Amino acid sequence: MADATQLLTPSLFEAGTQHPLFGVLLTLVAYRLALGLQHRTGWHIAQPVLMGTLLVVAALYAGGLEYDSYQQSSSPLWLLLGPATVALAVPLYVNLKRIRELLWPLLITIGIGGTTNVILVLLLAGRLGAETIVLISLAPKSVTSPIAISLAEELGGTAALAAVFVMLTGVAGALLGPPLLHLARVESHAARGVALGLNAHAVGISQALQDSKEAGAFAALAMSLTGAITALLLPLGGPWLLGHLSGSG
Amino acid sequence: MQGLFWILLYQWLGTLLSHWGLPLPGPIVGMLLLLGHLQLRGGAGESLENTASSLLHHLPLLLIPSAGGIMTQLETLLAHGWAILTALLGSLLIGLPLTGWLLQWLMRRSS
Numbered sequence: 619m620a621d622a623t624q625l626l627t628p629s630l631f632e633a634g635t636q637h638p639l640f641g642v643l644l645t646l647v648a649y650r651l652a653l654g655l656q657h658r659t660g661w662h663i664a665q666p667v668l669m670g671t672l673l674v675v676a677a678l679y680a681g682g683l684e685y686d687s688y689q690q691s692s693s694p695l696w697l698l699l700g701p702a703t704v705a706l707a708v709p710l711y712v713n714l715k716r717i718r719e720l721l722w723p724l725l726i727t728i729g730i731g732g733t734t735n736v737i738l739v740l741l742l743a744g745r746l747g748a749e750t751i752v753l754i755s756l757a758p759k760s761v762t763s764p765i766a767i768s769l770a771e772e773l774g775g776t777a778a779l780a781a782v783f784v785m786l787t788g789v790a791g792a793l794l795g796p797p798l799l800h801l802a803r804v805e806s807h808a809a810r811g812v813a814l815g816l817n818a819h820a821v822g823i824s825q826a827l828q829d830s831k832e833a834g835a836f837a838a839l840a841m842s843l844t845g846a847i848t849a850l851l852l853p854l855g856g857p858w859l860l861g862h863l864s865g866s867g
Numbered sequence: 868m869q870g871l872f873w874i875l876l877y878q879w880l881g882t883l884l885s886h887w888g889l890p891l892p893g894p895i896v897g898m899l900l901l902l903g904h905l906q907l908r909g910g911a912g913e914s915l916e917n918t919a920s921s922l923l924h925h926l927p928l929l930l931i932p933s934a935g936g937i938m939t940q941l942e943t944l945l946a947h948g949w950a951i952l953t954a955l956l957g958s959l960l961i962g963l964p965l966t967g968w969l970l971q972w973l974m975r976r977s978s
Contacts, residue, residue, distance in 0.1 A: 667931060671935055678938065688935060689936070692932040693932075700878050700894040701874045701875060703894035703897070704894055704897040705874055705898075705901075707898045707904075708916060708919035709923070711906065722977070723974050726973060731965065739958040742953050743950045743953070746954070748951065748954070752943065752947050752951065756955075763933065764892035764894065764895075765891070778936065781933065782936060783951070785930075785937065790955060790959055791963060794960070798959075798964045802968045808970065809967045812966060817959060818959075820930060827926070838898075842898065845891065849890045850890060
């Protein structure tokens with residue numbers, strides 16, 4: 619009969635962590651813990667994406683596991699991001715009447731907000747001496763990751779960095795969004811949703827959905843429009859901005 | 868089941884269109900196609916509504932694996948730590964309240 623120490627052999631550990639759905643299981647546990655923590659403490663810092671990611675990364679480090687194999691075995695989850703993006707059409711449809719009424723304010727806000735974001739991020743990072751490749755990967759950071767990644771590659775940045783900047787912005791935006799909007803006295807759910815979707819893409823949407831479905835719909839709209847406008851304009855204006863901002867700094 | 872069918876169909880069509888030269892990622896094109904579909908049909912129907920709301924309800928869960936990719940970029944992040952942190956936080960601290968405030972102001976003015 620095997621005793622307890624013999625049960626946890628390296629090969630058993632490997633069988634457990636190399637299981638094709640290990641990543642899903644680990645993410646589910648981390649997400650559940652993150653939700654529990656948020657529920658119990660009510661702390662903003664317990665934002666589920668942030669806390670869940672920290673728990674997953676901590677577990678991977680503790681187990682000496684590679685991100686690549688986790689990414690593979692968690693694919694059933696992130697593959698659903700595509701369908702989830704398509705599903706945003708439903709809250710958008712429900713709020714379409716209000717969106718139509720607010721068409722011009724929305725377009726003006728998204729145009730100004732999106733441009734401000736790109737200029738600010740390039741200006742600040744450029745002045746502080748970040749390399750061009752980092753700057754280019756930072757420029758599309760507020761946009762949903764599939765757009766940001768292809769833009770960064772097209773302009774000469776790197777996909778991996780762009781993806782990380784997008785996630786960092788999303789998590790920081792979802793975390794800081796509610797207190798910042800409170801400080802700026804933004805009470806309208808439509809305006810809160812747009813601010814979150816424009817600045818923090820899908821993570822912002824998940825935060826906005828905690829306000830209401832209306833906020834979620836406006837966040838989805840802002841994310842899509844910001845993505846579309848940035849995809850069209852950044853390749854035209856980006857190189858010019860880079861030359862001016864980093865050259866003068 | 869029917870809801871999932873429409874969602875996957877439009878994502879697939881969206882990906883085809885995006886390969887074909889539309890400058891937007893497939894899922895975003897799929898979202899616009901589904902929006903058109905809902906307008907034509909005049910409603911989402913129970914199945915589509917249920918599928919959509921369960922997918923969206925667990926959005927953070929779906930985002931965690933990609934966010935974990937930060938593990939692979941620690942070197943560059945640390946080398947440019949200050950510039951990156953200042954740029955990301957600075958643009959959020961200004962951009963986020965600005966956009967919320969601007970839209971609220973424009974909405975109040977127009978109504």
